[in-house]
Amino acid sequence: MADTYDLIVLGSGPGGYVAAIRASQLGLKVAIVERERLGGICLNWGCIPTKALLRTSEIFHYMTHASAYGLSVEKPAFDLAKVVDRSRKVAGQLNAGVKGLMKKNKVTVVEGTGKLTAKGKLTVKNGDKTTDLEGKHIILATGARARDLPFAKADGERIWTYRNAMTPTEMPTDLLVIGSGAIGVEFASFYSDMGAKVTIVEMLDRILPVEDADISDFMTKALTKQGMTILVKSGVEKIEASKSGVKATIKGADGKAEVKDFSHCIVAIGIVPNTEEIGLEALGVKTDRGHVVADEMCRTNVDGLWAIGDITGAPWLAHKASHEGIIAAEAIAAALGNKDVHPHAMNKANIPGCTYSRPQVASVGLTEAKAKEAGYELKVGKFPFIGNGKAIALGEAEGFVKTVFDAKTGELLGAHMVGAEVTELIEGYTVAKQLETTEADLMETVFPHPTLSEMMHESVLSAYGRAIHF
Incomplete structure (x- = not known):
């Protein structure tokens, strides 16, 4: 006899495990199915361990340029095995954290490869063991994998x-x-x-x-x-x-x-969505170039079946998947009779993107070119890191902040940043977009001094010919 749940989540990446937690918080009986490690690619092989590596290279860069700060470091060197080991330990620590969260929130973890067999039914295989699950609702959150070159498959060596x-x-x-x-x-x-x-x-x-x-x-x-x-x-x-x-x-x-x-x-x-061999064909799930088609509330064309994260298409970002997990979990809870949740559809225009290189890159909303293509009359502001006292003090005076506004309404259409720590700064503009902030609101906001965030203020002022420090 199959184990029954209100919700079954297939995949435990940043979309899947977040959906499971939120659904459990809302009183649903939840199971999550994972074939490898809890946390998915992002936590184990993507977002988190790469940031650990990049932190190492950042520190090594500072070591090799210590003289610029009045410091002396003799013959900087590194142990590659230890660099990799630190990254893997960071991933391991967070994997253990997700396990703890599943236990804390009473989410049943089923290890193995899951496949849809009928509406509301899932079979999980783990070696010789087969487990049948039934759910009133199922969320697909199987993520994606790296795309190979057709003429040169990755060999792991060269x-x-x-x-x-x-x-x-x-x-x-x-x-x-x-x-x-x-x-x-x-x-x-x-x-x-x-x-x-x-x-x-x-x-x-x-x-x-x-x-x-x-x-x-x-x-x-x-x-x-x-x-x-x-x-x-x-x-x-x-x-x-x-x-x-x-x-x-x-x-x-x-x-x-x-x-x-x-x-x-x-x-x-690029990436390839993990949509093969999970039973989509048996249920007639609609796809587009391998991605599952889902509406703004993450519903597929099959009643009771939902899809979130990388398998639903761009942008392929962990935080997009997590937010969709919340949307789907709350929509499911509402469908099951919870009148205290009021899920809102995802607005992809308000999803920030970050690149953690040196220098960092971060953005949200429309580029200047896309805004022009959309027919907006624009006000564009730009402010350089070299005009910011904190950036100069940090020895990080390269970069700029750019803001794009609708000239008629003052709506913030987009923000684009390159330089030190901009991946931490971009959320300020993301909140502003979510709140439908205008240029007047941002101009009247007090930014602390000395901080890098002052450049965000100056860029807004620049769009309207009012920049103070440049």
């Missing part, structure tokens, strides 16, 4: 996915990074700061192509200044891996192909 790049057994000397989205640029930044010679290849006309063009231009100059080679309008046509390295045939912007040698290669060309 050709890496992000997963391999997080646990290197040797330090690359000459690294090829294919793709310049957040993942590619973050790994390029880490390995460059740790001493590798890095080349980034991007098919489009600029790196970080989803960001504002001014951000992309600044990052190209900044990374080039750090010693990286940036090749845009370029593509890798062939890769040959050997025990000693990688030979890559790169077609440049001029149309000419050239063979170049590298020690290692990281493939960061």
Whole structure:
């Protein structure tokens, strides 16, 4: 006889486990199914352990530039095995934390690979053991995996996915990074700061192509200044891996192909949703290019079946998945009779994006180009880090803050930042967008001094010709 629940969540990443917790808080009987480790890719092999690596490279960068701060450090060095070990311990600590949260919230954890067998029914296989589950509602939160190059599958030795790049057994000397989205640029930044010679290849006309063009231009100059080679309008046509390295045939912007040698290669060309073999076909679940189609409340076309996170498409971000988990859990609770919850649909325009490279990049809302395409008349403000006292004191005077406003209404349409700690600052503009703040509200807000956040104020003032410090 099948175990029965109000809600079954398939996948325990930042979308799945958050949905399970919120549903349990609302009084539902919840089970969560996971085939690997609680916390999913983000916690175990993505967001968190990469930030641990990037923190190491940041500190190493400061060590190698200690003289700029009046300090002396003799022969800075690192132990790669210990660097990786620290990153894995951070992931392990958080994995244990999720286990504790499941126990605290009385969520039943079912280990194994889950598959939909009928409406409201799920079969979980773990080795020779099979467990049948029944749920009034089911949330699909199976996430995504790295996309391989069709002509060069990752081998874990010379050709890496992000997963391999997080646990290197040797330090690359000459690294090829294919793709310049957040993942590619973050790994390029880490390995460059740790001493590798890095080349980034991007098919489009600029790196970080989803960001504002001014951000992309600044990052190209900044990374080039750090010693990286940036090749845009370029593509890798062939890769040959050997025990000693990688030979890559790169077609440049001029149309000419050239063979170049590298020690290692990281493939960061996007993701593939984990929607195969989970039983979608049996239920007639609607998909679009592999992604599950869900509405603004995370409902699929099958009654009682919901989908959240990476399997539903862009943006592929952990915090988007978590927020969708809350939306779905509350919508399910409401459907089951809870009159105290009032779920709201996701507004994707208010989802911030962050790249934890050096320098950092963060943004929310429309780019200047997208705002113009949408027909807005604009007021655009910009303020440089060099005009901020705290940035100068930190020795981090490179970067800027850019704000985009509707000239007619004063609505904040978008904000774009590059420089030290901007991934921590962007939430200020995200809250402002969520509250439908105008330029007047932001101008009249008091920002503390001395802080980096003062640049956010100055950028708003700049949009209206009122900047004070630049």
